[in-house]
Amino acid sequence: MELNGSQTLAATPDQVWSALFDRAVLEQAIPGCESLEQTSDTSFSAVVKLKIGPVSARFKGDVELSDIAPGLSCTLSGKGSGGIAGFAKGAARVTLTPQGAQTVLDYTADVAVGGKLAALGNRLIKATAQKLTGEFFANFNTALTCEETAPTA
Amino acid sequence: MKADITLTVNGEAVRETVEPRTSLADLLRDNLRLTGTHLGCEMGACGACLVMLDGVAVHACLVLAVQADGQKVETIEGLNDSGLIKDLQETFHDRNALQCGFCTNGMLMSAYALLAGNSDPSRDEIRDALSGNYCRCTGYEAIVDAISAAADHRLNKAKGAQ
């Protein structure tokens, strides 16, 4: 399923760009993230616990950044296994455009779930994916803003 | 940790030790071997597992055995032995309102509950009362006919008694 959207972030494209590769920011931004380990410059392994209504599952998986055009765009892809609940995977193409002191982040994501989650949750998967995407960028914005005000780690 | 529960099933006091995760349906079927209560979906959508819990029809798959602690359960076996559904059983038989028999427990429970609250249901009311009971074999019409006939018999009997 395809999701797309746009977020205006209170930071410059350079700041947004570096945050996209910042483990600490991503950890705060990913909804339900329990741990995030950096495995290379562009990849992370994650444990995420999601609770949406009657569904609560812990996903273990990887997040990778690719197709990198520094400062402009990249693809964020992830794949996680939720054990017998099934799996989720997705890739989001992220594009940054400066707008004054702010940055407009546009994304086009293709998200899929499989196994039991797909078999049983279809009615609500898209809304859930949208909600989680929204939370991710809201958290990302918050983390970005905090990062700006806090001393650099 | 297992829990000790006490309940009344078909008039008999029952004491069992169960895991909290055990559903009332599994308690009835596996522990008490009351296999007339069937499982068709285990999520409250098919109606095969209906039992009477403290006098109302509920899905035994959606109630945990521990929740039923201290309560009264009546299953198809109990209703059969008590004679309370004898007329329904007869009209179901006459009208061939069952084929494989797997939904029959739930159909009888829904019919029993319906007639307890509505002595003269219309066909549409009967169909509505069966809206949570799935039958793959009959096409439903015979079941509606059978419940309607049982209601008529009861009404006629009541009139006769006046």
Added chain:
Amino acid sequence: MKSPAFEYVRAESVADAMSAYAEADGDAVYLSGGHSVVPSLALRLQAPALLIDLSNIAALSGISLHDGWLRIGAMTRHVQALKDPLIAAHAPLFTAAAPFVAHPAIRNRGTLGGSLAHADPASEFPAAAVAMRAELEIASSQGIRRVPADDFFVDIYETAIEPGEVLQAIHVPSPVAGQVIGFDEIARRRGDYAMVGAAVQAVSRGSGLEDVSIALFSVGNHPVRARKAQAALTGRMIDADAIADAQAALEDDLDPPDDPQFPASMRLHLARVLLGRVLANLEAVA
């Protein structure tokens, strides 16, 4: 399809329940009617360490009138919404919604509080609560607060109830003279999740409708108040023009989800048709 193992406790008070929740470090789920929780356990879509049964808590039961509000305990069963005369008189949209909720045996066991706390976007009672401008009584360790239904439903399956808090009761303001209501939904089969549903309440005066309250469901992540449609009807008599204006206003009120089985355009179309039908058939509250 058997549940994973968990512990179970039957709470005797709300305080009991909340402390059990705290002791479980939040790895707990409250159980009211259980008709959403138990299937999700059986399907192993969640695996809490502890289930806290709320059914024995006196504070969560009972239906009573206080100062122009009807207090409905959260453990009130769906079937009571259908049959209880106090609910019929003072929270009539719950009574009107009840026949559309699932099937008889589900209604025997499912609870009003459970439905509201679960907040399924296709569920009937949440929309009825919004349309009636109900307030939800939530207990927390800090005390008790009342949240208007408009603020209660936050997102898909998300309400103003914070982890560990308990929904205790639903408060519904009593109808006033001239109050009219309407409730309907379009579903594939009887008792199914609605494709679109509508709960409407208003006060009919000689000069037209006042205090129009419209909540639509299954058109978004939670019940949606149709503010533009409300405004389009306010002060007007119900006639074809007024209905058409309200239907047209839904374009702005709604942003329905889009998926192949139910395109957004279909939900919007159905919402307009349904709203028109409900408005044309508003009934006075007896």
Added chain:
Amino acid sequence: MTSTDHIGQSHRRENALRHLAGRGRFVTDLALPRMVHAAFVRSPMAKGKIVELDVSAAAEAPGVVRVFTAETLNPICAPWTGTLDHFAGMKSAPQNMLAEGQVLWAGHPVAMILAHSRAEAEDACELVLLDIEDEEAVVDGDAALVEGTPLVSEGIDSNLCFRTVLETPGLDEAFANAAHVVEDSFTFGRHTAVTLEPRAVVADFDPSTGQLTVHHGTQTPYQFQDVYAHQFGLPDNKVRVIAPDVGGSFGMKLHVYNEEMAVVAASLKLGRPVRFVADRLESFVSDVHARDHRVSARMAMDAQGTILAMDVDDMTQIGAISTYPRTSVAEGNQVIRLMGAPYTMPDYRGRLSVVFQNKVQTSQYRAVGHPIACAVTEALVDRAAEQLDLDPIEIRQRNLVADDAYPHVSATGYQFEKLSHHAALAKLREIMGYDALRAEQAELRKQGIYRGIGIASFVEITNPGAAFYGVGGARVSAQDGAIVRLTPSGEVHCAISVTEQGQGTETIIAQVVADQLGVTPDQVKVTTGDTDTTPSGGATWACRGAGIGGETALRAGRRLQAQILAIAGAVLQAEPATLALAGGTVVDKATGKERITLAEIGRIATYRPDTLPEGCDNSLTAVQHFAPTGYPFDFTNGIQASHVEVDIETGVTRLLKHWVVEDCGRIINPLLVDEQIRGGVVQGLGPAFFEECMYDDMGQMTNASLADYLVPMAGEMPDIEIAHIETPTLDTILGAKGVGEAGTAAAGAAAMNAVNDALRPMGARISQTPMTPLRILTALGHV
């Protein structure tokens, strides 16, 4: 002499009483000593390579007895391949119990856990580490055939399973000369059986004697006896399959499934009973699905509306592997052969492509092929009527094969012994009050209420002989067997190979036997469903229980009748030919006077055979097998009508009424026949309006629960009025044909015509099932 006292009567089913008392005995209810419970770890992906499978933690979990993977379980069982010789050129990959290396659909079993309870087995499933490298799944049949598309599975060289063409020489000329041609493209959704009792099996191998007993919820126990014996290398007399009460089957439970085979294998390995009962989610992703056809079709007519020809192209999507032992080609094969069957249509071309994709298998389910062929034909007939401005009744009157024109051979080569289409049409018109309904329809349209009337004629294949499967090399029996005996007390017992799933097999067999022996059906006990205690036979499939099973019982009954009369003749010193059986006694044929009771015959033959004259055979047991001869199938016919209201603003449909006129030959039990038809109709209406297995573009089934997969329920289904024509087949003494699939065959076709009739004033049309509100609103231009 044959009494017909009970054949034709509405006898109630004795076995229904057990179910009404809560005393049914299903495989699901069975608990055996030392029994362990199976659960399966399944692939969450539609296609991929198994990179890692680690079951060590699961093996250590509480309650777990054993964990099997392909490596540890598959070697015990020979692979099976779902191809048949008479489908020339068809291919399919061999199958194993657990996925080896590659997973082929979401739900494909990968590992099997055996534990003391199902809950513990499911707990352990969570501990299995399964890593699958995702591969691009093939999810669409048209796309599957495009060059460069990946193969659905290893072991095949293209995604085309089978292709065939049937064509008469005059086809092109017929279209060239046609005054009118109508055409359309149709899509028939994937749906599934959803038996209320899921698939269930308890396998019990006793190593001390080498005896394997399998309690199996199936309609074909002898077939499974053979499958288990062959695949596991056991003598078939050491394999006993017991099918007790079965909670619905409808064709779905006669296929070989990974899980049942694995359960038998595990029992052989462990030497103790193993139980598997599919839960509802597992049922949706492992039971066979049905239909899934895309058909483009055109029909040629002359200026008077006489049908000249049909030209049909059917593409059917069967999932990853063809089923065993009947294949997944049989349905498509029937689709192209049943097109236009009720009509005197001289020319025809039917093309069939059977295509693989990464989904669960499709295969035979009630009314195999009929609903597709019927819906396409009847939709085009209605289109033709519209184009020619003829009433739908009128165009059918002009084209249905005349009732006196038999025997008749269809353009596709089917041979019809004798059918009654015109009588059925006339009766339908009468019982439904057709003219009044049309008048009402016109009146209501003025009020903005849109109702439609749809009609569909059909034929149904019943009583198949070996031409169905046997000729293709399948070990599927087309014959049946019965043992009838008189007990020492003069009661009757019949053990027969046809099986009971609630349709009333045991009751009709009792009626048939009773009439041969002059007793009441209550005096005839019928045993079915156990390969150790009943003779071998085909059992229940393709509408053969009454026609073939009934004839088998009749002939067995007559054989015993002759034996009884021979003994009675000896005892009474009378010519057996002067005696008959009636009222539980031997009577004088001429006067009807009682001569000796059956109880007395039983007593003498059992306890005092010494008193019988020298050379008198005291046997009171008769055995008879019967295989159909004559026509390859006994076709039945009928016609259905559907009355539907369409809410043109919401696309919601309301089924107001349904009518069926059916000719299944000799009716043994009207009560049961009518209920078979009603149940069948609802199984046709379900997929016409509600049922559909939805898949996403990754090959995930996305509505695998009874909350999201919409089965027909009481509130939405109509009352169904039924009438009969009786044209017995002359191929048998009994004259009965099948009826189980008739309702399903044409209900959807009638419904689609009714919806389109309702939509006609708006110029909208729908040719896809299920006919959902979305599709109707789309047709109306609202979405």
